[in-house]
Amino acid sequence: MSALLLLYRREVSLLWAGGGGPLLACGFALAVTAALPLAIGSEPVRLVPVAAGTTWIVLALASLLSLERLFERDHEDGALDLLALGPPTLEAVFAVKTAAQWTAVGLPLSLAAPVAALSLGLDPALAPLTAGAAALAGLAFAAVGALAAALSLGSKRGGLLVAVIALPLYAPPVIFGAGTVTAAQEGTSPGPALALLAAYALFACALTPFAGGAAIRNAQG
Amino acid sequence: MDIENGSQMIAALHVSDLSISRGERRLFAGLSFAVKAGEAAQLTGANGAGKTSLLRAVAGLLRPDAGEVRFDGAGGPLDAGTARSGGVQMLAHQEGFRPGRTARAELTFQARWFGASAEAVTAAAKRLDLVPLLDLEVRVLSAGQRRRLALASLVAANRPLWLLDEPLAPLDARRRAQAAEIMAEHLNGGGLILAAVHDPLPVAARDIVVGAAA
Amino acid sequence: MFGLANPERFMRFSAPLVGPLWIAAGLLLAAGSWLSLTAPPDYQQGDSVRIMFVHVPAASMGLMAYAALGVSCLFSLVWRHPLADAAARAAAVPGAALTGLALITGAIWGKPMWGVWWTWGDARLVSVLVLFLFYLAWLALRAAIEDESKAARAAAVLGLVGLINLPIVKFSVDWWNTLHQPASLLRADGPSMTAAYLTPLLTMMAAYAVLFAAVWITGVRTEVMGRRLRTLRARRAMEA
Numbered sequence: 001m002s003a004l005l006l007l008y009r010r011e012v013s014l015l016w017a018g019g020g021g022p023l024l025a026c027g028f029a030l031a032v033t034a035a036l037p038l039a040i041g042s043e044p045v046r047l048v049p050v051a052a053g054t055t056w057i058v059l060a061l062a063s064l065l066s067l068e069r070l071f072e073r074d075h076e077d078g079a080l081d082l083l084a085l086g087p088p089t090l091e092a093v094f095a096v097k098t099a100a101q102w103t104a105v106g107l108p109l110s111l112a113a114p115v116a117a118l119s120l121g122l123d124p125a126l127a128p129l130t131a132g133a134a135a136l137a138g139l140a141f142a143a144v145g146a147l148a149a150a151l152s153l154g155s156k157r158g159g160l161l162v163a164v165i166a167l168p169l170y171a172p173p174v175i176f177g178a179g180t181v182t183a184a185q186e187g188t189s190p191g192p193a194l195a196l197l198a199a200y201a202l203f204a205c206a207l208t209p210f211a212g213g214a215a216i217r218n219a220q221g
Numbered sequence: 222m223d224i225e226n227g228s229q230m231i232a233a234l235h236v237s238d239l240s241i242s243r244g245e246r247r248l249f250a251g252l253s254f255a256v257k258a259g260e261a262a263q264l265t266g267a268n269g270a271g272k273t274s275l276l277r278a279v280a281g282l283l284r285p286d287a288g289e290v291r292f293d294g295a296g297g298p299l300d301a302g303t304a305r306s307g308g309v310q311m312l313a314h315q316e317g318f319r320p321g322r323t324a325r326a327e328l329t330f331q332a333r334w335f336g337a338s339a340e341a342v343t344a345a346a347k348r349l350d351l352v353p354l355l356d357l358e359v360r361v362l363s364a365g366q367r368r369r370l371a372l373a374s375l376v377a378a379n380r381p382l383w384l385l386d387e388p389l390a391p392l393d394a395r396r397r398a399q400a401a402e403i404m405a406e407h408l409n410g411g412g413l414i415l416a417a418v419h420d421p422l423p424v425a426a427r428d429i430v431v432g433a434a435a
Numbered sequence: 436m437f438g439l440a441n442p443e444r445f446m447r448f449s450a451p452l453v454g455p456l457w458i459a460a461g462l463l464l465a466a467g468s469w470l471s472l473t474a475p476p477d478y479q480q481g482d483s484v485r486i487m488f489v490h491v492p493a494a495s496m497g498l499m500a501y502a503a504l505g506v507s508c509l510f511s512l513v514w515r516h517p518l519a520d521a522a523a524r525a526a527a528v529p530g531a532a533l534t535g536l537a538l539i540t541g542a543i544w545g546k547p548m549w550g551v552w553w554t555w556g557d558a559r560l561v562s563v564l565v566l567f568l569f570y571l572a573w574l575a576l577r578a579a580i581e582d583e584s585k586a587a588r589a590a591a592v593l594g595l596v597g598l599i600n601l602p603i604v605k606f607s608v609d610w611w612n613t614l615h616q617p618a619s620l621l622r623a624d625g626p627s628m629t630a631a632y633l634t635p636l637l638t639m640m641a642a643y644a645v646l647f648a649a650v651w652i653t654g655v656r657t658e659v660m661g662r663r664l665r666t667l668r669a670r671r672a673m674e675a
Contacts, residue, residue, distance in 0.1 A: 078315035155579035
C-alpha cells in the first residue's frame with residue numbers, strides 16, 4: 001500500500017508542478033467560457049439557457065489537456081517498465097494515476113465550473129450542486145481519459161488521438177452532468193441525473209483499470 | 222548485505238528454448254541457459270542481436286514467441302508473476318528518473334517502489350557518494366551521475382535478480398571499480414546478475430552469446 | 436478450440452463462399468431496390484418514404500458491424516487469435532461506411548420531413564452519430580501505432596470498451612432525449628408500417644446483411660494474403 005501512496009504523491013506533484021495540471025486546466029476552462037459570450041452575444045436571455053451545457057463542454061475539453069503526458073512520459077523515459085516490476089499490479093498503477101489526475105485536474109476544475117456557470121448567469125443557489133456534479137463527472141473523465149491515454153501509448157500525434165478516443169466516451173457524463181444542473185434549473189429534482197452520473201463514474205473507475213492495465217502491458221511488449 | 226525476503230528469494234533463473242521476434246524479424250530462437258544464486262551471466266552479441274529484448278522478456282515486459290522463463294526459489298519453482306514483482310529489478314538504458322524532480326525524490330521513489338526502507342535509501346546514497354547531489358534536479362546530473370543514482374536504487378532495494386543493460390557504459394574508471402565492488406557484494410550475498418554487455422563485466426561471469434538464428 | 440482459428444483453414448473454408456455471397460448480395464440488392472421503388476408512396480411522406488429502405492438497414496447493419504468488430508476484438512484480446520484482428524479490421528471500414536450512409540440518408544430524409552438536414556431532436560440519429568465517432572476513434576487508433584501487433588491489441592481493447600459502452604451511450608442519449616422532450620419524428624416502426632413497406636424493408640435488410648458478410652470475408656481474406664506477402668518479403672530480405 002505504501003508503494004501506491006508514494007506513486008500517488010509523485011504523480012500529483014508531477015501534475016501540479018509547472019502549472020501543467022490545475023492552472024492550465026482552469027485557465028483553459030475560463031478562457032473558453034469567456035469566448036462564448038463573444039461568439040453568441042452577451043444578453044442573459046441567450047446565455048442563461050446554455051450556462052449548464054456550456055460548463056460541461058468546457059469541463060470535458062479541459063479534462064483532456066494533460067492526459068497525453070499521463071503515461072507517455074513514463075513510457076519514454078523507462079519509468080513505466082520500472083512501475084511494471086514493482087509489487088503493485090499495473091491495474092493498481094493505472095487506478096492511482098487516475099486518482100492523481102482527478103486530484104490535480106478534476107477537483108480544481110470542479111471549483112472552476114461554478115465560476116464559469118455563474119458568469120453565464122446560473123442561479124447562485126445552484127453553485128454547490130454544479131461543483132459536486134463537476135467533481136463526479138471529473139472522476140469519470142479522469143478514468144475514461146486515462147484509458148484513452150494508455151491506449152494511445154506509442155502512437156504518433158498522441159494528444160489528438162486521446163481526444164478522438166475519449167470524447168465519444170465522455171457522452172454519458174456530459175449528458176448526466178449537464179442534465180443534473182438543467183433539471184435543478186428547471187425546478188425538477190436533480191436526483192435521478194446525479195444518481196446516473198455517480199453510477200457511470202463508479203462503473204468507469206471499476207472497469208477502466210483492467211482495460212488500462214492491458215493497454216500498458218501491450219505498449220511495453 | 223544478505224538478501225532478505227526468504228519467500229520470494231530467487232535461487233535460480235532458467236531460460237529454456239526462448240524465441241523472440243520484433244515485428245516480422247526473428248531475433249533469436251531456441252536460447253536456453255540458467256543462472257544460479259551467486260552467479261553472474263553476461264549476454265554478448267552484435268547490436269540488434271536481441272540482448273535488451275531478452276532482458277525485457279526475463280522481466281516479463283515482453284512476450285516471447287516460444288519458450289519459457291522460470292524462477293526457482295529455495296524450495297522449488299516460484300510463480301513467475303510473484304517472482305518478478307518481488308525479486309527482479311532492471312537497470313535499462315534509460316533509468317526512468319524524471320528530469321524535473323530532485324535526485325532525492327526520484328531515488329527515494331524508485332528504491333521504495335521496489336521495497337527499500339528509507340534507511341536503506343540513505344545508506345545506498347552514501348555508499349555511492351551521491352549525498353551532495355541529492356538536492357539537485359535530475360536534469361542537471363551527468364549521464365554517469367544518473368547511472369550511479371540507478372545503482373543506488375538497486376543497492377537500496379537489494380532484490381535478488383538484477384537485470385542490467387550496459388550497466389557500466391556511462392561510468393568512468395573509478396566508478397566502474399565501485400560498481401564492480403557493488404556487483405561482487407550482491408553476488409556474495411546470494412544475488413543473481415544477468416547483464417547485456419559490450420565490455421565484459423568486472424566480475425566473474427559466464428558468457429551467453431545472443432544472436433542471429435537465421 | 437476454434438476450427439477456423441488457423442488462417443490456412445479459414446482460407447480454404449471461405450474460398451468457395453466468396454463468389455456465391457457476392458452474387459446473393461447482388462441479387463438481393465436488385466430485388467430490394469425493385470421492391471423499394473415499386474412500393475406505393477406513403478400518404479403523408481410521399482415518395483420520400485423510400486429513403487427508409489436505405490436508411491434503416493444501413494443504421495442497423497452499422498450497429499451489427501460494430502458488434503462483429505467488438506466480438507472480433509474480444510477474440511483477439513483473450514485468445515490472441517491470429518484471424519481476429521484481421522476480422523476486426525475488415526469489419527471496421529464497411530461498418531463505418533454503413534453508419535456514415537445512415538447519417539447521410541438520415542439527413543436526406545430529414546430535409547423533406549422536418550425541413551432541416553439535421554436535428555438533434557431524434558435520439559436514434561444522435562446515437563448513430565456517436566456510433567460513427569466510435570468507428571472513427573477505432574480506425575484512428577488502429578492506424579496511429581506503428582508496430583502492427585501493438586496496434587492490433589490496443590485497438591482490440593478499445594473495441595471491447597466501445598462494445599461495453601454502446602448500450603450505455605444509447606441509454607444516456609435516450610434519457611437525454613426524454614429530458615428535452617422533442618417531438619418524436621422518425622418512425623421506422625409503429626402502426627403505419629404495412630406489409631407493402633415491410634417486404635421491401637426486410638429484403639433490403641437481408642441484402643445489406645449478405646453484402647456486409649461478403650465484404651467482411653473478402654476483407655479478411657485480403658488481410659491474410661497481405662500478411663503472407665509481408666512475411667514472404669521479410670524472409671526474402673533476411674535471406675538476401
